[in-house]
Each structure stands twice: as C-alpha cells, then as structure tokens.
Amino acid sequence: xxxxxxxxxxxxxxxxxxxxxxxxxxxxxxxxxxxxxxxxxxxxxxxxxxxxxxxxxxxxxxxxxxxxxxxxxxxxxxxxxxxxxxxxxxxxxxxxxxxxxxxxxxxxxxxxxxxxxxxxxxxxxxxxxxxxxxxxxxxxxxxxxxxxxxxxxxxxxxxxxxxxxxxxxxxxxxxxxxxxxxxxxxxxxxxxxxxxxxxxxxxxxxxxxxxxxxxxxxxxxxxxxxxxxxxxxxxxxxxxxx
Amino acid sequence: xxxxxxxxxxxxxxxxxxxxxxxxxxxxxxxxxxxxxxxxxxxxxxxxxxxxxxxxxxxxxxxxxxxxxxxxxxxxxxxxxxxxxxxxxxxxxxxxxxxxxxxxxxxxxxxxxxxxxxxxxxxxxxxxxxxxxxxxxxxxxxxxxxxxxxxxxxxxxxxxxxxxxxxxxxxxxxxxxxxxxxxxxxxxxxxxxxxxxxxxxxxxxxxxxxxxxxxxxxxxxxxxxxxxxxxxxxxxxxxxxxxxxxxxxxxxxxxxxxxxxxxxxxxxxxxxxxxxxxxxxxxxxxxxxxxxxxxxxxxxxxxxxxxxxxxxxxxxxxxxxxxxxxxxxxxxxxxxxxxxxxxxxxxxxxxxxxxxxxxxxxxxxxxxxxxxxxxxxxxxxxxxxxxxxxxxxxxxxxxxxxxxxxxxxxxxxxxxxxxxxxxxxx
Numbered sequence: 001x002x003x004x005x006x007x008x009x010x011x012x013x014x015x016x017x018x019x020x021x022x023x024x025x026x027x028x029x030x031x032x033x034x035x036x037x038x039x040x041x042x043x044x045x046x047x048x049x050x051x052x053x054x055x056x057x058x059x060x061x062x063x064x065x066x067x068x069x070x071x072x073x074x075x076x077x078x079x080x081x082x083x084x085x086x087x088x089x090x091x092x093x094x095x096x097x098x099x100x101x102x103x104x105x106x107x108x109x110x111x112x113x114x115x116x117x118x119x120x121x122x123x124x125x126x127x128x129x130x131x132x133x134x135x136x137x138x139x140x141x142x143x144x145x146x147x148x149x150x151x152x153x154x155x156x157x158x159x160x161x162x163x164x165x166x167x168x169x170x171x172x173x174x175x176x177x178x179x180x181x182x183x184x185x186x187x188x189x190x191x192x193x194x195x196x197x198x199x200x201x202x203x204x205x206x207x208x209x210x211x212x213x214x215x216x217x218x219x220x221x222x223x224x225x226x227x228x229x230x231x232x233x234x235x236x237x238x239x240x241x242x
Numbered sequence: 243x244x245x246x247x248x249x250x251x252x253x254x255x256x257x258x259x260x261x262x263x264x265x266x267x268x269x270x271x272x273x274x275x276x277x278x279x280x281x282x283x284x285x286x287x288x289x290x291x292x293x294x295x296x297x298x299x300x301x302x303x304x305x306x307x308x309x310x311x312x313x314x315x316x317x318x319x320x321x322x323x324x325x326x327x328x329x330x331x332x333x334x335x336x337x338x339x340x341x342x343x344x345x346x347x348x349x350x351x352x353x354x355x356x357x358x359x360x361x362x363x364x365x366x367x368x369x370x371x372x373x374x375x376x377x378x379x380x381x382x383x384x385x386x387x388x389x390x391x392x393x394x395x396x397x398x399x400x401x402x403x404x405x406x407x408x409x410x411x412x413x414x415x416x417x418x419x420x421x422x423x424x425x426x427x428x429x430x431x432x433x434x435x436x437x438x439x440x441x442x443x444x445x446x447x448x449x450x451x452x453x454x455x456x457x458x459x460x461x462x463x464x465x466x467x468x469x470x471x472x473x474x475x476x477x478x479x480x481x482x483x484x485x486x487x488x489x490x491x492x493x494x495x496x497x498x499x500x501x502x503x504x505x506x507x508x509x510x511x512x513x514x515x516x517x518x519x520x521x522x523x524x525x526x527x528x529x530x531x532x533x534x535x536x537x538x539x540x541x542x543x544x545x546x547x548x549x550x551x552x553x554x555x556x557x558x559x560x561x562x563x564x565x566x567x568x569x570x571x572x573x574x575x576x577x578x579x580x581x582x583x584x585x586x587x588x589x590x591x592x593x594x595x596x597x598x599x600x601x602x603x604x605x606x607x608x609x610x611x612x613x614x615x616x617x618x619x620x621x622x623x624x625x626x627x628x629x630x631x632x633x634x635x636x637x638x639x640x641x642x643x644x645x646x647x648x649x650x651x652x653x654x655x656x657x658x659x660x661x662x663x664x665x666x667x668x
Contacts, residue, residue: 065661068569070568070569070660070661070664071659071661090573090574090575091573091575094568094571094572094573094576095571096571097568097569097570097571098570098571098572099571103569105664109566111563111566112258113254113255113257113258114254114258118254122251122567122570123570123571125244125247125250125251126247126567126570126571126572126576127571128244128247170570174571
C-alpha cells in the first residue's frame with residue numbers, strides 16, 4: 001500500500017507499557033458470579049506483538065478489554081505507564097482509550113450514520129483535534145488501507161473486508177502506541193481474512209507499534225511472534241512474553 | 243472534546259435517525275415542538291393584535307384624558323376655573339371640550355330604554371373627543387348651523403341618538419322622544435329642573451367600530467339642555483356654567499402629563515386617563531394573552547416528553563454506538579453533552595419550523611389587514627401585532643425545554659459501561 005502523501009498519522013515514539021498484576025474480572029450474571037479472568041499478570045508494551053488464543057469463554061476478550069482500559073479489574077491491578085487504572089479519572093481513561101490504544105472489534109464496529117472518512121475522523125474529533133488535522137490524518141490512513149476512493153461511502157455500502165480496513169484506519173488515526181484487535185478476521189472469508197491480516201502486519205510494521213490480537217485462527221496466531229494461551233481465565237502458556 | 247464536534251455528531255445522528263421507530267418518534271417530537279411554537283406565536287400575535295385594536299379604538303373614540311370633579315357624579319363650575327386655564331395645565335392637549343353627562347330613561351311612542359346623555363357644545367363639535375357626529379346622515383357635515391339651531395330650539399330641542407338606541411326604541415329622524423330624569427329630586431320640584439322633556443330626533447350616528455368603554459345607548463343634546471338633567475340642577479346656577487368635566491385629546495396618549503398641583507383635591511379636580519378608565523379591560527386583555535401563552539406552552543411540554551421518549555428509545559437502541567464512542571475515547575460528560583445536544587437539535591429544528599410557520603401565518607394575517615368588530619369573525623383575517631421579544635422568549639423557552647427533556651436519557655447513556663454496549667454489538 002503505497003501513499004503519495006506525507007505521513008500525518010506518524011506514531012508516537014515514546015514508550016508505553018501496560019502492566020497487569022494478579023488481575024481478575026468477575027461478572028455477576030443473573031445473581032451468579034462468573035470469573036472471566038483469574039489472577040493474570042502480564043506486561044504489554046508498544047513493542048509487543050502477540051496473539052491471545054484459547055477456546056470460547058476462556059477469557060480472551062475480557063483480557064483484551066482489561067488491557068485496553070475498556071474495563072477495570074475486579075481485583076488486582078492494571079496500570080498504564082505506572083498509573084493504576086482503578087485510580088484514574090474518567091477523562092484520564094478516555095485519553096488512554098482515545099489516544100494511546102487503538103481498538104478493532106470483530107464486527108459491526110463502524111458508526112452506520114457516518115461515511116468511511118467520518119468514521120476514521122471520529123476519534124480525532126472526540127480528542128478535540130482540528131477538523132483539518134483529522135481530515136488529513138483520515139485521508140492518509142484511508143489511502144494507506146486502500147480505500148482512498150471510498151471515503152464518502154457508508155459502512156452499509158462496503159464489504160466486510162472494507163469495513164474492517166476502515167476500522168483499522170480509525171484505530172490508527174490517533175497514532176496509538178498499541179493496537180488491540182478482537183478477532184478482527186472472525187467474520188471474513190479466507191481471502192478477505194488474509195488481506196486484513198496483511199493489512200494489520202503492514203500497519204504495525206509501518207508505524208512501529210505494538211499489536212495484541214485475540215483470535216481463534218491458529219494460522220493467524222502463528223504469524224505473530226508470541227502467543228498467550230488462555231484457559232478458564234488463566235494464562236496457561238505465554239510463549240515469548242515478558 | 244470540542245463542543246462543535248459534539249454538535250456535529252449530534253446533528254449527523256439527527257439527520258440519519260432511523261430504525262426501531264426512532265425516525266417516527268423524531269418526526270413527532272419535532273412536529274410537536276413546531277406546533278407548540280407556531281401556535282404560541284400566532285395566538286400571542288393575534289391577541290396582541292386584538293388588544294392593539296381595542297387600544298386604538300379607545301384612543302380614537304374616547305377622550306385621552308378627562309378632568310372631573312373629585313366628587314363622583316358631581317360637576318364643577320367653569321366660572322371658577324376657566325377652560326383656558328384648565329387646558330393650559332395639560333401639557334400636550336390637542337383639542338378639548340367641556341361636557342355634561344347623566345344617566346336617564348328615554349321614551350318613544352313605542353318603547354322606553356335607559357341611555358347615557360351627553361350635553362356638548364354644538365359649535366365645538368369638531369373638538370369633541372367622541373365621534374358622535376361622524377356618520378351622521380351618511381357621513382355629510384353633520385352639525386350644520388341649521389341643525390345647531392334646531393337642537394337649541396327653546397320649545398322642542400333636537401337630540402342625536404346612537405343607531406343602537408334608535409333601533410331599540412324604534413325611532414327615526416323627525417320622531418319625538420321624551421327624556422325622563424330618574425334622579426329628579428323633591429327639591430327640584432319647586433325649581434325649573436327637568437323631570438320629563440320632549441326632544442325631536444335630529445340625527446342618528448353610528449357607534450364607532452369596536453369602540454370600548456362607550457355605552458352604545460347614547461343620546462346627545464346641547465350642553466345647555468344637558469345641564470338641565472344634572473342632579474340638583476338649578477337654573478340660577480347657569481351663569482356658573484356647571485359641567486361634568488372637560489375632555490381632552492392629546493398629541494401623544496401614551497405620554498401625557500399635567501400640572502398635578504392645579505388638578506389637586508383642594509381645587510376639587512381629579513384627572514382620569516383613558517388607561518385608568520379602561521384598566522380592567524386592558525388588564526384582562528394582557529392577562530388573557532399570557533394565560534393563553536401558558537396554556538399553549540403545555541403543547542411544548544408534551545412535545546418535550548416526546549423528545550424525552552425518543553431519546554430514551556435511542557439511548558437504549560444505540561447502546562452499541564455509545565459504547566463505540568466510549569471506546570474511541572469519549573468521556574462520560576461527552577456522552578452527556580452528545581445526548582443533550584441531540585435533544586437540543588430536535589428542539590432547534592422544531593423551534594425553527596414552528597417560528598417560520600407562526601411568522602408566515604402572522605404575515606398573511608398582517609397582509610390581509612385584520613378584521614374589525616363590525617365585519618364579524620373571520621378566522622382567516624385577524625388583526626396581528628408582531629412581538630419580536632415575545633417570539634424570542636417563546637423560542638428560547640421551547641428550546642430550553644428540549645434540552646431539559648434530554649437530561650434523563652443523556653444521564654442514562656453517559657452511565658453506560660462501554661463493555662456492556664459492546665456485548666450488545668457482539
């Protein structure tokens with residue numbers, strides 16, 4: 001994916017570290033306590049590229065939510081550059097979600113009322129960047145993911161693969177340090193899945209950021225330098241992880 | 243997050259609102275606000291138009307200011323306080339006339355009826371503040387010298403009747419009528435006061451359109467004849483020129499001033515303005531206008547409930563979307579602001595439509611010129627008065643209501659846990 005533009009979405013070069021110490025997450029569902037993550041300790045940096053694998057219900061997505069600050073742990077500690085998530089204010093957490101991490105979900109993750117360009121602009125607008133700056137960044141990233149010609153199309157007018165490319169561009173617009181992806185190819189056919197996988201790797205390579213990807217796909221997981229295997233909320237094998 | 247970004251997102255969501263009946267609810271909410279605002283603007287403008295018409299009629303068809311005796315129903319002597327001196331004490335008097343006034347019974351060959359009798363100087367008829375001479379005999383110069391002579395005839399003087407009174411007692415010009423003084427006292431039996439006197443109907447005048455504060459059953463005679471029907475009349479007092487009062491027209495009825503030391507209680511005077519005389523009706527018109535506005539504001543409140551309902555529905559149906567915003571870094575206060583602005587935009591569109599519709603209807607009425615009391619009720623042709631300040635208050639009030647209506651759904655959405663919303667998605 002070549003671009004004739006300068007790189008207005010160039011990633012921050014400062015280091016970013018997420019540490020989990022004995023973190024657990026317990027949900028209460030219909031009066032029953034369900035433990036999704038049990039005492040997990042883990043460190044992820046802006047140089048980490050890892051896959052989280054495991055069976056359905058093993059706690060992969062919850063672990064990703066904890067790492068990406070979408071959820072707070074029930075017990076234990078998750079800290080971002082040393083700052084405890086549970087002690088952060090709403091605006092501090094929002095800043096991490098909006099500016100330090102990028103998140104790509106499995107499906108239906110775009111805002112249907114907005115065009116591809118507007119979807120990609122959204123995190124920038126939420127962060128308070130100027131319209132011009134976010135437009136430049138969004139345009140560059142859409143070019144980068146090969147959708148420069150579809151900026152005004154709405155998600156409903158795009159294929160599943162194209163939607164995921166827009167989601168990747170959106171996740172990158174605030175120059176995050178780590179990209180989190182929750183089964184990003186789970187709903188795609190084999191060919192499209194491969195295209196999206198390649199996109200992820202080229203983006204991570206180009207922007208020199210960390211990648212944490214939840215996946216069922218063992219071939220995809222194998223393409224990443226390390227894997228975390230989860231079972232029943234615990235990490236049973238972390239290959240190459242800190 | 244910048245406010246402009248929040249407003250932009252809210253605006254785009256408003257334009258794209260659809261699914262799960264949300265568009266229907268949005269249309270209903272906007273229509274409700276628009277209806278309420280339009281109704282308030284039209285009703286307030288029309289009521290102000292009617293009030294203005296009444297006020298104009300009061301100003302045109304009655305004195306702007308009357309100098310009366312401090313004793314109710316009594317009079318004062320012009321011999322003591324000359325007309326010129328009285329006139330000089332009113333700052334912007336444009337015309338004036340002395341008058342006598344009494345309530346009595348008028349009797350024709352067929353019927354008797356109560357009437358208000360005015361005694362006025364016939365030679366000063368152009369200075370009369372009441373339009374009693376207008377339309378007399380089809381609008382010709384009415385009070386000609388021969389008519390003045392006939393009205394001042396010693397044996398059977400002339401009298402002018404309002405058309406309503408003439409119709410009621412079934413008389414026409416040339417017929418005879420008798421005036422009966424119900425206040426005729428025993429002490430006047432020995433004097434020359436009039437208990438019963440015959441008059442010839444010399445003319446019939448039409449009451450002015452929509453004239454308020456004027457009794458429609460009117461009779462006008464010369465001031466000399468009218469004086470004879472004053473309570474306690476004594477012909478020996480004629481040189482003192484007793485009058486009930488002096489009526490003034492002024493160059494500006496809204497800014498009148500007078501020498502209050504001259505018109506003091508010690509001099510036996512009191513001043514009554516047209517506003518004081520019509521205070522009840524003026525108050526009633528104003529009160530009616532604002533009560534109507536308040537009642538119509540209920541339409542806006544109902545529409546605000548509709549906004550609240552549609553936003554609650556939207557906040558429930560769009561949990562996924564809110565979760566995505568939160569995952570992209572939107573704060574709780576950002577979500578709160580977004581939903582408040584969604585309500586605000588619904589309100590703003592409704593207010594804009596309502597104000598446009600209301601203004602257009604008022605403009606049509608204004609171009610039609612407005613109906614008058616004599617032309618009967620015509621709902622397509624009503625008087626209007628444009629009230630920019632009131633319109634601004636209506637629009638701001640309705641807009642504020644739409645923000646208030648959004649508080650509950652906004653608070654609800656801002657509390658949404660992003661992961662809960664994402665579970666809906668997945």
